[in-house]
Amino acid sequence: KAGVTQTPRYLIKTRGQQVTLSCSPISGHRSVSWYQQTPGQGLQFLFEYFSETQRNKGNFPGRFSGRQFSNSRSEMNVSTLELGDSALYLCASSLGGGLETQYFGPGTRLLVL
Amino acid sequence: AQKITQTQPGMFVQEKEAVTLDCTYDTSDPSYGLFWYKQPSSGEMIFLIYQGSYDQQNATEGRYSLNFQKARKSANLVISASQLGDSAMYFCAFTGNQFYFGTGTSLTVIP
Numbered sequence: 001k002a003g004v005t006q007t008p009r010y011l012i013k014t015r016g017q018q019v020t021l022s023c024s025p026i027s028g029h030r031s032v033s034w035y036q037q038t039p040g041q042g043l044q045f046l047f048e049y050f051s052e053t054q055r056n057k058g059n060f061p062g063r064f065s066g067r068q069f070s071n072s073r074s075e076m077n078v079s080t081l082e083l084g085d086s087a088l089y090l091c092a093s094s095l096g097g098g099l100e101t102q103y104f105g106p107g108t109r110l111l112v113l
Numbered sequence: 114a115q116k117i118t119q120t121q122p123g124m125f126v127q128e129k130e131a132v133t134l135d136c137t138y139d140t141s142d143p144s145y146g147l148f149w150y151k152q153p154s155s156g157e158m159i160f161l162i163y164q165g166s167y168d169q170q171n172a173t174e175g176r177y178s179l180n181f182q183k184a185r186k187s188a189n190l191v192i193s194a195s196q197l198g199d200s201a202m203y204f205c206a207f208t209g210n211q212f213y214f215g216t217g218t219s220l221t222v223i224p
Contacts, residue, residue: 033212043204043214056211088156092212099146099165099208104158 002027004093004105012111018079021108025072025093031055032074033102034066037088049074050096078110086112116140117207119215126195127223133180134190134218136205142166147188148206149179151199152217158204164188195222 005024013019025032033056034046045058049068066076072093078085088109092102116139126132138147149161164172164179172179180189192199200222205215 035212035214042216045211045213048211058211090156090158092158098210099144101146101148101160101163102212103160104150106155106157109156 004091004103006089006091006105006108008108009106010109010111012113013081014113015081015083017081018077019081019110020075020077021089021091021110023074023076023091023093023105025074025091026103029093029095029103030072031094031096031100032068032072033092033094034074034076035090035092036060037090037107038086043090046076081112083112086110117205117213117215119205119218121218122216123219123221125221125223126192128197129194131191131193132195132220134192134203134205134220136188136190136215138186138188138205138207140186140207140209142209144209146208147179147181148208148212149177149188149190150204150206150214152202152204154201161203162190192220197222197224 007022031050033048037043048056052068063079068074088107090107092104094100094102118137145166147164151159162174162177164181176193178191202217204217207213
C-alpha cells in the first residue's frame, strides 16, 4: 500500500505571496492532519480534517487554512506569506483519527524570502 | 491541558549498546495513546511504536520497546543493539483529541 505523499517537496516563495500544499493520504484513511515544524517552535499542530470537515484546529492565524476533498486528499493554503512561515510542513493520515496511529508523508520544505 | 516532555536534547550511544530515551506526559484523560516517531535528517516522521493507556503489557516492535509506567506518567523508548542508522531525532507523542509532540531527542550512535 502506498504511503502518504506530499507535493511539492520543496518550495521557495517571497513575502506576501500565497502557497498551496497538497497531501494524499494512505488509501482508506479518512483523517488528515497538518503540522508545521521549525527549529524554534518544534512540531506544531495546524488542523485535522475528517470526511471533508475540519475536526480540530491548532493555534495558528487565519492565514493558514485547509480543506479536504471527497477522496480524502487534503490541501493547505497559506496566504500573505511571512518570513516566519519558513518551515517543514508535514501531513499525516490515519484511519479515523482519535487514538489511532498517524502515518506521515515526507513533508514540504517551504522557504519564504 | 495535555503536556508531553522530553528532557534529553541529545544522547550518545555506542553501536550495539542499548539506549533509553525519556518521555513524560501529563493528562487527566483515562484513555489516551502514546507514540514514538523517528525523524532522520531527510525529514520524514517514521512511526516506531504505540502504547495504549489501557494496555497491560509494554509494547515491543523488533529492537524497540516502550517502558510504560502509568502511575509515573512515563513512556520511555528503549532501543536495543543500537545501529548507526538509528542516528536521528526521536519524538514522543501523546494523543487525546489531537496529537501533541515533545521537543525531541537527538540520538547519535557512535561506531
